[in-house]
Amino acid sequence: MKKGLVSLFASLVLLPLLAHADALDDAVLGIQHQWAHIQYQLPENQREKAFEALEGKAAALVSQYPDRAEPKIWDGIVLSTWAGAKGGLGALSLVKRARSQFEGAIAIDPASMDGSALTSLGSLYYQVPGWPIGFGDDDKAGELLTRALTINPDGIDSNYFYADYLLDQGEETKARQYFEKALQARPRPQRPVADEGRRQDIHKKLATLS
Template structure:
C-alpha cells in the first residue's frame, strides 16, 4: 500500500508577540523530539511509544495556540509519522487525520513554516493512494510542492521532497537535479539531528536512483 511518510519541515516561526511568547520554544521542542525519535531512537516499539507521547504534547500546544499555524503544522507531522509506523488497518485513518490538521494550518497561513505547511500537505497527497482507496492526488501534490519550493527555493527539505516527487513521477533527471540542490543547502546548526538525518536520506535516494 502506497503510504510512507517522512515529513520533517523547516521551522521558521515569526518573532513572537507577547500573547504567543512561549510558542516558538514549545514548537521547537516538538520539532527536536521528532528528529530524535526519527533519526536516533532504535526499535520500532520504542519509537511508537515516543511518538504517542509526542502526539499528546503536540495536542497540548495546539490547544494553547489554536489560531496559530505552526503548532498545527507540527501536530500534522507527528500524526503523519504515526501513520507511517502504523499497521495497515490504521495507516489511512491517521493519514486522513494528518491531512485535515495540515489543511487547517494551511487555511490559517499557507506560508507557515517557510512553506512547510504546503510541503507537508503535498507529501501526503503524493504518498497516499488515490481514489477509491485514499485521497492521493498527484496534481494537487505538484501544486503544493511547487508553492513550498517558491517560498524556500534553496531549502534542504523543499528540494528533497520535490526530488522525491519527481522520482515518483518517473522524472529521474529532474529528481537528481533537485536532490543535488538539496545537498547544497546551508547546514542548520540549530537542528543538527534533522540536518544530518535528512542529508543521509537525500544521499540514499540519489544512490537508489543511480
C-alpha cells in the same frame, strides 16, 4: 511626560505578547527536537509508541494556540510520521488527521515555517494511496510542492520532497537535480539532528538512481 507614559504603556502591552510568542517558539522547538530524535535516533521498533506520545504534546499545543499555524504544522508532521511508523490500513486515519491539520495551517498562513504545511501536505498526496482506499492525488501533490518551493526555494525539505515526488513520478534526472540542491541547503542551527537525518535520506535516494 505624556510621551513617557505612552511609551511605558506600549511596553507593558508588548511584554506579555512577546512572552507569549517566546513560549510558543520554545514549545514548537521542543517538539521539533523530539521528533528528530525519534525519527533519526530511535530504533525503528520504538518509533510508533514514541510518536504516539509526542502527538499528545503536539495536540495540546494546537489546543493552546488554535489560531497559530505552527502547532498545526507540527501536529500534522507528527501524525504523518506516526502513520508511517504504524503502517497498514490503520495508519489511514492518522494521515487524514494530518491532512486536516495541514489544511488548517495553510488557511491561517501558507508561508508559516517556510511553507512547511504545503510541503508536508504535498508529500501526503503522493505517498497516500488514491481512491477508493485513500485520498492520494499526484496532481495535487505537484501543485502543493511547487507552491512550497516558491516560498522556500533553497530549503532542504522543500527540495527533498519535491525531488522525492519527481522520483515517484519516474523523472529520475530531474529528481537528482533537486536532491543535490537539497544537499546544498544552508544548515538550520537549531535543528542539527533533523538536518543530518535528512541528508542521510537524500544520500539513500541518490544511491537508488541510475
